[in-house]
Structure formats: C-alpha cells, structure tokens
Amino acid sequence: MPRAATSSDVFNAVAEPQRRAILDFLATDERPVGDLVKALGLSQPSVSKHLRVLRQLDLVRARRDGRRVLYRTNAGAIRPLHEWAGTFERFWSQQLRRIKERAESTHRESRR
Amino acid sequence: MPRAATSSDVFNAVAEPQRRAILDFLATDERPVGDLVKALGLSQPSVSKHLRVLRQLDLVRARRDGRRVLYRTNAGAIRPLHEWAGTFERFWSQQLRRIKERAESTHRESRR
DNA sequence: GAATCATATGCCAATACGGGAATATGTCAA
DNA sequence: TTGACATATTCCCGTATTGGCATATGATTC
Numbered sequence: 638m639p640r641a642a643t644s645s646d647v648f649n650a651v652a653e654p655q656r657r658a659i660l661d662f663l664a665t666d667e668r669p670v671g672d673l674v675k676a677l678g679l680s681q682p683s684v685s686k687h688l689r690v691l692r693q694l695d696l697v698r699a700r701r702d703g704r705r706v707l708y709r710t711n712a713g714a715i716r717p718l719h720e721w722a723g724t725f726e727r728f729w730s731q732q733l734r735r736i737k738e739r740a741e742s743t744h745r746e747s748r749r
Numbered sequence: 750m751p752r753a754a755t756s757s758d759v760f761n762a763v764a765e766p767q768r769r770a771i772l773d774f775l776a777t778d779e780r781p782v783g784d785l786v787k788a789l790g791l792s793q794p795s796v797s798k799h800l801r802v803l804r805q806l807d808l809v810r811a812r813r814d815g816r817r818v819l820y821r822t823n824a825g826a827i828r829p830l831h832e833w834a835g836t837f838e839r840f841w842s843q844q845l846r847r848i849k850e851r852a853e854s855t856h857r858e859s860r861r
Numbered sequence: 862g863a864a865t866c867a868t869a870t871g872c873c874a875a876t877a878c879g880g881g882a883a884t885a886t887g888t889c890a891a
Numbered sequence: 892t893t894g895a896c897a898t899a900t901t902c903c904c905g906t907a908t909t910g911g912c913a914t915a916t917g918a919t920t921c
Contacts, residue, residue: 639906640752640765640878652764653753653909657833664840670868683910685869704867704918712840719838721769722831728776728824751876752908765879782898795880797899816888816897 644693647718651696655679656687660710663697667709756805759830763808767791768799772822775809779821 643649651657655677662668662676673684688708691697696714700707755761763769767789774780774788785796800820803809808826812819 638879640755640908642907643752643909648766648769649764652761654760655909657760660837664837680911681868682870682912686909689869701918704865706868710837710840712837713844715834715837716841719831719834722827722834725772725776725822725824725827726831728822729828732825750874750909752878754877755879767879792881793898794882794900798879801899813888818898 644690647694647696647714650690650694651715651718653687653690655683656691659684659687659691660696660715663708663710664712667700667707669702669705669707671705673708756802759806759808759826762802762806763827763830765799767795768803771796771799771803772808772827775820775822776824779812779819781814781817781819783817785820 641649643653651660658677659673662673670681670684670688673679673688674681677684679687688697688699692699694714695711697708698711753761755765763772770789771785774785782793782796782800785791785800786793789796791799800809800811804811806826807823809820810823
C-alpha cells in the first residue's frame with residue numbers, strides 16, 4: 638500500500654510546504670491565482686494543482702470574478718489538525734514544568 | 750520532484766494515520782514494541798518502521814529494557830504543528846461569530 | 862468570430878512510499 | 892554455546908506523488 642493520497646485528509650494535504658504557504662497567503666484575503674504565482678515563485682500549473690487538492694478538502698474556497706478566480710482559506714477546515722495536536726498539550730506543559738523544577742533545585746544546590 | 754520524505758518534518762510524519770495512532774498510544778506511558786503490535790494490529794516490522802520515522806524526528810524516544818525496547822511520545826515535538834494550526838484560530842472563530850450573528854438576526858426576523 | 866488574458870488539465874519523469882516476507886541483530890536463560 | 896524471545900533491517904511491489912511543459916477551457920474585448 639502506498640502513502641495515502643494528498644487529497645485524502647487534511648493531514649496529508651498540509652504535509653506539503655507549498656500548500657501551507659498557500660493557506661498562509663490566503664488566510665486574510667481572497668486572491669486570484671496570479672497573485673499566488675507571483676508570491677510563491679511557482680509555475681501557474683503547479684499552483685492550480687495545489688489549489689485543487691486544497692479545494693477538494695474545503696481548505697480553500699473559490700469564487701469566479703470575471704476571468705479570474707478568487708481563492709480564500711477556509712480556516713475552519715484546519716481545526717481538526719489543531720485539535721489533534723492539542724490533545725498533547727498537557728503532556729508537553731507537564732514536561733516543561735519538570736524541567737523548570739529541576740532547574741530551580743539545581744539553582745538551590747549551587748547556592749549552598 | 751516526488752513527495753517530501755516522511756521523515757523530513759513533523760507534518761509529513763504525522764500525515765500517516767498509523768503513526769498518529771502510535772503517538773496517541775505512547776502519549777501517557779512508555780510501552781514496548783510488542784504492545785503496539787497488539788494494539789494496532791499491524792505486523793511487527795511495520796511498527797518498527799513507523800517507530801524509526803518517529804524517532805528520527807524526536808517524536809518518540811526509546812530506551813532499552815532487557816530484550817525489549819520501551820518507547821514513549823515526546824509531546825514537545827508536536828508543538829510546531831499545534832502552533833501553525835493555531836495561527837488560523839482567529840479566522841475560524843471570526844467565522845463562527847459571523848454565523849452566530851446571522852442566526853440571531855434571522856431569529857429576530859421570524860419573530861416579527 | 863479572433864485575439865487575448867486567466868486558469869485548469871493532461872502527460873511525463875524521477876522518486877519515495879507502506880506493507881509483506883525473510884532475515885539480521887541483540888539480549889537473556891539454561 | 893545453544894535456543895528462545897524481542898526488535899530492527901532488507902528486499903520487493905504497486906502506487907501516488909511534484910513539477911515542467913504543452914495544451915485545453917473559460918471569459919473578455921475588439
């Protein structure tokens with residue numbers, strides 16, 4: 638079995654750095670494809686292909702405006718990722734607490 | 750250019766569902782490989798290969814205990830993912846606010 | 862309708878994948 | 892040392908990938 642398709646879920650879709658760059662770029666405003674081509678320095682076909690993957694997962698939404706197509710990020714579709722990663726939050730903060738405690742006790746040691 | 754290697758960054762590593770399952774399973778306690786094999790229903794070689802990818806990115810840490818090797822999740826390595834996704838939080842909550850407002854105004858309409 | 866601008870799709874190459882089976886390495890116990 | 896147990900590595904296969912280039916589709920203007 639090969640790797641899951643990039644368009645199979647959000648995790649696979651955002652594994653590609655250029656697609657994350659696209660989501661970042663389209664987060665605040667809607668933009669035509671041409672703007673992305675300029676901003677990312679990729680070829681126009683490459684950008685269109687990335688947008689297709691993102692559109693299939695509803696990570697971006699498109700709207701036609703004359704001869705251009707305006708895209709924008711649909712932030713809500715990124716939530717599942719944030720939530721999954723968030724389930725580990727209590728573990729890493731626990732770890733940070735332990736490190737801090739150890740640092741403090743070392744500090745006390747050195748003052749003796 | 751092919752897809753980036755699974756071991757190239759955290760985003761690619763956690764794109765694989767079985768690897769996320771491993772991270773979930775090892776989040777609370779350290780466990781030997783055999784436990785993972787039982788819990789995930791995967792072959793032992795498959796599990797070892799997934800663990801290798803995760804270890805290369807410091808997403809899990811290993812410790813030998815006799816003939817077994819105990820693994821545990823290093824939650825801190827998941828933070829970058831949580832933080833990237835978190836940059837979109839203000840956008841999706843904005844969207845939710847807009848939806849709520851619209852629902853309320855519709856409610857007022859219908860009461861007139 | 863023809864020319865033009867903006868975007869999408871098709872085909873190609875090289876590459877890395879995940880799973881299975883077989884085998885290698887490492888550790889303990891008798 | 893030999894055997895048994897636990898884990899890691901190697902080899903193979905079918906598959907989906909990203910990016911480049913050429914080309915198709917869609918919309919506008921003349």
